[in-house]
Amino acid sequence: MLDGLTKRFGDLQVVDHLSLEIHDREFFVLLGPSGCGKTTVLRMMAGLDAPTSGTITLGDTVVNHLDPRRRDVAMVFQSYALYPHMTVAENIEAPLLGRGGSRREGRAARARQVREAAEILGLGELLGRKPAALSGGQRQRVALARALVRRPQLFLMDEPLSNLDAKLRTRTRLDLVDLWRQLDATIVFVTHDQVEAMTMATRIAVMADGILHQVGAPTDVYDDPDDLFAATFLGSPPINVLEVADLEPSTNGLGPLPTGTTQLGVRPEHLRTVSEDAPAGELALLRGTVRGREALGHEVHVVARVGARDVVARQPAHDATPAPGSPIILGFHPSDALAFDRDGARVR
């Protein structure tokens, strides 16, 4: 649990009064753009950086002044931080040595723990190798094995997938979730990749500029964002933001908007092309010209110029789209639109 956590480097406020409660056995993702302070939060939880103010509680203990080694947390670093001169087995064993466990239980017990951890991650064959002789994916698994060999209360993971290629990353996402279930552990996972957050998390916290924007289940944050930042950060392609003032009142068919609304957010999947003569029904309409289309195989992103901005609509792969330059009408259900005020806060 974090309470009023603040970190300042000189004049720079990196984390600003962050309060969070992370539950037992949760896969909790801290999501935000680079430089938003999420890694700093993780480092403070690990004990690598001291908070300027606020408290960190693990279980029932305030750990602010505890050494990293006394916190019973393990961390997986973005760069993996494997010891280059040690073999895989020695790397995995390192946390057991540092803990200064009783010498008597010693070697045999440690070897058994290393073997178990290596087995969980399928590293059995590689125990004698040095990190330089491993692929990126293998190194990443060694880093995970080193973290779990001690069976800590809490795993902290700092963008552990960002150095993997796209294909491997997708597979590793599933593996990580499997691992999390198997270990029955609590994971705090930092990433700037909303896909990772959406696919793995039980809950996510969206952060920007050291400030917490929203905490919730991934689909809740996606469907019901508290502010424009959370709305735009989740989703690919991102949500379309429309200025209410730009919309023609006669044609948009929006009906009454909550008071204070200045901007509307419409997800690309909620927009569809409407033909001129078809009855609009209860759809709100946007008129514009086609700028281009991006065919991804399984779907097409139609980019249309509406007023002064681009609007993206997501359509099934085989729908016909007008050629670039031709006029287009995009319709959406008013109930699918999210209303925001001038400061980007949600209006309901």
Place this chain on the structure above:
Amino acid sequence: MAVGDRRVLGRTLRTTGSYLLLSLLSVVILLPVWLMIVRAVSPPFVYIDRGQPWFPVEADWGVFADAWSASDLGRAMALSLAVAAIITVGQLLTSIMAGYAFAFLDFPLKRILFVVILATMLLPAEVTLVANVRTIRELGWLDSLPGLTVPSLATAFGIFLLRQTFLGIPPELRDAALLDGFGHYRFLRRVVVPISRPTIGSLALITMLGAWGSYLWPRAVTTDPSWNTVQLVLRQLTTQEVDSANLAVAAAIISAVPILVLLLVFQRQIIRGLSAGAVKG
């Protein structure tokens, strides 16, 4: 001529060229050594009128045994070996510890202290010689192992070299070690030193060579001939009579043997250390 043939020819020419160049360089480097051997085994009066010969004249290979027995070279070499070993071990210890402190610890006046240490590199040994010798004398350390070794147990160069090397260690490794529960000592012994082994090896070698070859300092703090180091004995031999001048050359060759052995044994490490900065991994 086919393209393939031309390519093979080009490669052959290139290879031949590099071997020629390497051979030439070897000659340049080995020639003085050869001339030294020639000079050692040829009695001086044989060539003294004709100038240095290219090949041994009336070779007398017994000269090495003579040189060994004529001086107390054996004792001097043992002393030098002890001095060099103490200085090397001491300098490694102080450089590793100070380098670690400057790289990984935070303490008051850290920057200023580091600059002060660096500044001592600007002073040539000659400048501080008199003051240092006086200190040694006041301590009663003339003609003693401490007198020969203590002032060289820590150098700014060693501290600087290792601090720079340690700073190159990724900070995540320090973080990982902290989480793994490594204290400073364990982190130093299990991570920092093993990772920096090539540089530490180079430093050891440079220090050892420097200590073995040093002349000025041992000369300044010894008065009793029984405390003469190798270089002092060599110097004495060269100032003896002309007709036994080859003894000094022979002694010089003998004194180079331990260094040669050291270089051969640690050849691979040395090359790795010297190229550590250039070629990663």
